[in-house]
Amino acid sequence: xxxIWFVIFAVLLTGYFALEGFDLGVGLLMFxxxxxxxxxxxxxxxxxxxxxxxxxVAVAGTLFGVYPMLEGEVLFGLYPIVVVMxxxxxxxxxxxxxxxxxxxxxxxxxxxLGSLGLSAGWGVALYSAATGFTASPLHPxxxxxxxxxxxxxxxxxxxxxAWREGGKARGxxxxxxxxxxxxxxxxxxxxxxxxxxxxxxxxxSVLSFMVLPFAPVMVGAQxxxxxxxxxxxxxxxxx
Numbered sequence: 001x002x003x004i005w006f007v008i009f010a011v012l013l014t015g016y017f018a019l020e021g022f023d024l025g026v027g028l029l030m031f032x033x034x035x036x037x038x039x040x041x042x043x044x045x046x047x048x049x050x051x052x053x054x055x056x057v058a059v060a061g062t063l064f065g066v067y068p069m070l071e072g073e074v075l076f077g078l079y080p081i082v083v084v085m086x087x088x089x090x091x092x093x094x095x096x097x098x099x100x101x102x103x104x105x106x107x108x109x110x111x112x113l114g115s116l117g118l119s120a121g122w123g124v125a126l127y128s129a130a131t132g133f134t135a136s137p138l139h140p141x142x143x144x145x146x147x148x149x150x151x152x153x154x155x156x157x158x159x160x161x162a163w164r165e166g167g168k169a170r171g172x173x174x175x176x177x178x179x180x181x182x183x184x185x186x187x188x189x190x191x192x193x194x195x196x197x198x199x200x201x202x203x204x205s206v207l208s209f210m211v212l213p214f215a216p217v218m219v220g221a222q223x224x225x226x227x228x229x230x231x232x233x234x235x236x237x238x239x
Contacts, residue, residue: 001205002198005066009194010187012062014180016055017122018156021179022172023052025157027092027115028150030108038108042096044164047229049096051222058218065207069197077133081125088117116150123149126182130189145182152179 026045030038064071075082092114099107123146128135135142152175159167159175187194198204 001201001208002195005062005198005204005207006191006194009059009062009066012055012059013183013187016052016059017180017183018176019048019052019055021153021176022156022160023049024092024115024119025153025155025179026161027111027157028119028154029157029161031112035104041161042099042111044161046096047225051225054218054221061211065211066199066204067194067197068199068203070194073133074129078125078128080137081121081128085118085121085125088114088121090114092118115153119150119153120146123147123182126186130186149179149182152181155179 023045026041030041033041063074091110095107095109095111095114099111120143123144124137124142126149127139127142127145128137156172156175156179159172163169163172199207
């Protein structure tokens, strides 16, 4: 049971980086683009934004349910980073919702800044987790990994836009793998620690009974979104 839940957690976290990564990448690439191009970029990613954010909610729920001993360690060790990333998330999503209602140019800049904060924050968080949450948020290696994740997400966003505009899916899939590579490496290294910190079998049984029946619904919704909106970007979206 411990191994099954580790695989589920790993798939969810990897899926978040591979999917939300292109949303953040598109947000990064919006900076400095003409208004018409920014509208097209937002329309391209709009159908996937909410579906991709569901992966992070699932990651958080799995982390705190399956690895309760790590909850305090993660929140305490990453507290400054978590606060910054939450603020960046709010700013970025506010930009998406308000851009067609209040000052489009201003909110487009907020989308880019929020995407930058989230992208760099994930790199810093991964480095902190790799060091056992002992490293300073401003450690040079952590900041360097933040730059790497930002660059990978931007590359992924560029490949996503190319795919949405009629390009081949191969490049998009490869950049998705590259965007998820840092978290895959961390999960591989942390697997023994995570397996040792898993909740008791009785807790996992209850979680399995309560959560796993909904897994097909989540997977089905994701498949529906991608099958429905896999073609070229539509004209103006609700964002």
